[in-house]
Amino acid sequence: MQTVDVLVIGAGPAGTVAASYLKKQGYDVTILEKEKFPRFQIGESLLPCCMEHLTESGLREAIEPLNFQKKTGAAFMRGEKRCEFFFEDQFTKGWTWTWQVKRADFDSKLAEATRAKGVDVNFECEVTAVQCGPDKQIIDYNDPAGNPHRIEAKFIIDSSGYGRVLPRLFDLSKPSAFTPRGAVFSHLEDKNRTEKASNNIFVHSFDSNKSWIWAIPFSDGSTSVGIVGDREKIEALAENGGEKYKEFVKNFEDLGGRFSDSQFKFEPRAILGYSIGVKQMSGEGFVLSGNSTEFLDPIFSSGVTFATASGLLSAKMTHRHLQGENVDWKKDYEQVIQKGIDVFRSYVSGWYSGDFQTIVFAKYIDEDIKRQICSVLAGYVWDQSNPFVKKHDTILPTLAKVIKMKEKAEEANS
Ligand code: FAD
Structure with a gap:
């Protein structure tokens, strides 16, 4: 039976970032990917924060020559109303631009670059069953001809996106609280x-x-x-x-x-019905990353950035685990990823409740507030020095209420 250090399920952004990082640390890494690439995928507008993850995993250089459309901001509109955010004018110091990509090309390049680093990337190989244990994980998969195979790994990173391989096999999914x-x-x-x-x-x-x-x-x-x-x-x-x-x-x-x-x-x-949650993000012998964890909503284009963020962090934790460290997966992985998800959850709720629109389409928006919101929109949702991150669950409804009261008073006085 083939034996590897780390088996990654899925060659999307989460899987390729995780695999590339671990290869750089000297591990024997294999990816099993169900589809033949290039394949269509939705999730085309990236956030500047993901450039950091692509850089750290050594994949950004491979993407640059493809000349994808540069994205420097986001514009929100409702009828005549309009509010534009420019990433160069934001609170958190970070990337001021990113790309808008056709995922077929983007993901193919990520997979090709990951393979060039020495990761064994296998297309049209569908993972069908997994048995996990403390030191040894057994993975069953079908090759492109449909023949069954078995592979053994010290650790599994599930980056299977909407396939949600381990959440399905281990009954880890939980329904989303959002309207379908x-x-x-x-x-x-x-x-x-x-x-x-x-x-x-x-x-x-x-x-x-x-x-x-x-x-x-x-x-x-x-x-x-x-x-x-x-x-x-x-x-x-x-x-x-x-x-x-x-x-x-x-x-x-x-x-x-x-x-x-x-x-x-x-x-x-x-x-x-794409919104879905997860009961836990890690367990004996495995960790979930990207859309295998939780997916909220496409409104703020956060999916790929969460895929690269969680792909990278899951790889760092796997490295520590394989080095014999006693990793606190709940604290050092799940709670970190959950924190970022929870920030976006507040903004997604604020979008559909209308609070976000009340703020960005107000007659007047304070420039500091705009910069702070801009950093959330750029994906910097772990920056606790940003009040729009730190107080994410209360700040939008409170500010929207104040704006509405002010506008009502102005109307009454006019
Ligand atoms: P994926 O990109 O889904 O990759 C997972 C890979 O795993 C796939 O290639 C799949 O074939 C493979 N796989 C699945 N099952 C198996 C198996 N059994 N064995 C082996 N391999 C398997 N995000 C953004 O950032 N920007 C956007 O503008 C945006 N727009 C969106 C619009 C909509 C309508 C929706 C629903 C989502 C949008 N997203 C967006 C989210 C984005 O699609 C995902 O968050 C992102 O693709 C997740 O990346 P991933 O690497 O986790 O998974």
Whole structure:
């Protein structure tokens, strides 16, 4: 039976970052990936914070020559209202830009660069069963021809994303507290794109903050456009080959005709009910990273950044564990990742309750507050010196309440 130090399930951003970091520490690392790459994946707008994780794992250099679309900020809109954030003007000292990527190309390059570092990356190999123990983990998988194999590892990092291999096998998933939502999306020709629209993700809120639409521009002139909303709404937009989705994207007033004569590059796809939690992120012989842990919502583009953050931290903890240290997985891994997730949870709740919009679309927004919110939007959700991180659970509703009271008083006085 083949034996390795670390077996990583999945070659997405979480898996490749984890595997590359561990290879750098001298371990024998194997990745088993179910799909043949390149494969489509959603999650195209990155956050500046993930550049740190790509750099530390030694993968950023491999991505640079692909000339992905540079992303320097995020613009939120609701009808006539508009608020733009620029990552160069933020509270936390960190990366001021990142990329918007077609994940088929991005993930393929990550996997190729990971393999070039000496990681054994195996495509079309689906993990089917796992037995965990204190020192020895047994993994069953099927090769591309469907033949079963067994591999032994000292430790497993589950980075299987929406596949959620270990949460499924070990019954670790727990339902999300969020309303079940969905998304329908495609890539479109974008001939009417302005210079401004090239560097930013555009997010339009509508339907009394219950729905929103994203426009994520790519460097080849095409743009990803997706609609997010309650499950029933998305099901209706997606039926009959996404007929109503297409109509909506062409005619939605707030998009100002940007896609009115655009060609759709592929038939719209829908994903429903993606928000999910997890009871624990580690156990005897394994750790979960990326979407195998918890996925909240796409609104603030946090998924890939959490994948790279948790991929990197899970690898660092695995390294310490394999060095014989008594790792406190709850404190040093789960609580750290959970802290970041909880910050974004408050912002996602604030988005759908309308508090976030009340703040960013207010007549006046204090520049310091804007900088602090900007750092959250850049993914720096572990910076406890930022009040919008530290007091994440109370600050949005409190500030929104004050703004509403002030606006009401102004209205009464006018
Ligand atoms: P993945 O990228 O899913 O990679 C996991 C890999 O594991 C896959 O390649 C899969 O084939 C493999 N795998 C699965 N099962 C098995 C198995 N049994 N054996 C072997 N391999 C297996 N995030 C952003 O950052 N920005 C965005 O703009 C954004 N938009 C989104 C929009 C929507 C509608 C949704 C639902 C999500 C969005 N996300 C976004 C989130 C993003 O898609 C994920 O957070 C991100 O892809 C997670 O990366 P990962 O490495 O954990 O998993």
